[in-house]
Amino acid sequence: MAFPERLRPEMERVGQGLEAVKKVYFSPSPQESVTGSVPKTCHVIFNLSIQSVVGLKHLCAIKLPVVSLMSSSGAGGSPSKLLHASLAALREYDAIVMDSPWLKEFFAVPKLQERIFCIPPGIELNQIRPIEKRFAKETLANAQGNERLLHRPLIGLISGWGPQKATKIGWTLATTNPDLEFVLIDSHLADGFMNQPPNLHTFGVRSLQEKETMPVFLCAFDLCVAQARPGTPAPILVEAMAYGTPILGIGPVESANPWRDGVIWEEAETQDVDILIETVSREGGKLLQNPEKLLEQQQRAIKVALSLSWESIAKQYADLFQMLRERRHQFRKSYQSPFRHLFVQKPRHGRQGWNWTAVQLPDLLESDPWEVLVESLKRCGCTSQEIEAVLGFLNSEKVDW
16 A cells, blocks of 8 residues: 555554555655565555655556545545546556546546546445434434424535535525525535524534544434535445435436435536526425435435445455456556656536546657646646656656566
8 A cells, every 4th residue: 555655654553463455655755766665575556645746656667556546525626636647647557446436427538447447435334323313313403502403304415515615505505495404514614604594504524523423414314415526525425325314416327326226316417506506406305305215215325335345345446456467467568658648628518517638749749749748737737846757757767677
């Protein structure tokens, strides 16, 4: 497992006592390398933190397959420049694992789909202890000193929108639906905001104590709402399904979505905030008036969550590692420089959103390819240090097999 050097103190406890788990730390300094610290017994590098282009340079210099993990909450509300660089760095035997189907769809890069995988976060099923809804609502009502939480339908908004957008969505939903109570789950807004409506409450998972409180909220919710977009925290959705909380998902539904049955999906263009709010109000209202469907969905969500135990998730990773080992032997003699493509986002024709367009550097020989590369990285928001690292990597010699 690969971590940035700055995480060494807190990562030392990971995998303690497991001989099969080896930890590698890489420094942000371009002059340092992790190659020599990789044990000879390792077959795959599992990169748990996409932190910097410099780190990617070091990892790609290793002869082993590199699997980088990208979480939906870490992606934020806009495309990550580091993920952009990661996609460009992919070799034939490397992979990026997304923890949610909507994140994989968002970063759908042409010709690289066989190297991008979706493996959802697992859950400790033996730690799931459902709380009776009435008791959960009483607990929240007493904690907040607000009896309305006990007597009104309670809607949980799992935010992945960013503070400004989340504030607008929460405020508008609460003011246009005064008979409902809303809880906005957003760590940035956990302390509330100015002019907050009385039927809108905020909560954020910023500490272990708050994380332990989350089951009370999930069991008290009559309905959860989440948007299929980068930034929406997949682990919270998995936990909600495990507790049987009905979830209304807004966004496109892919046939390969592993959570297809665990969420009530409503397809809608989610870039427009007004359409999103209208869809949540309309479809959420219908579901609250249909307790039979909510009860049915509760059972379906639990069934999906049962398939997401850490044992089953670990097997998916083990199968991926083995496949990449075999792929490495197939391509090891045809190695090419990792940063051989640029990936540029362009607007989708006829609909909102973006598409990834691949540009091969050899096709740009009529102009200066280095100039094109520098300008593209600048447009992606890369810092001068990151650009220098990419150029240094391209100028370096190929790995000697």
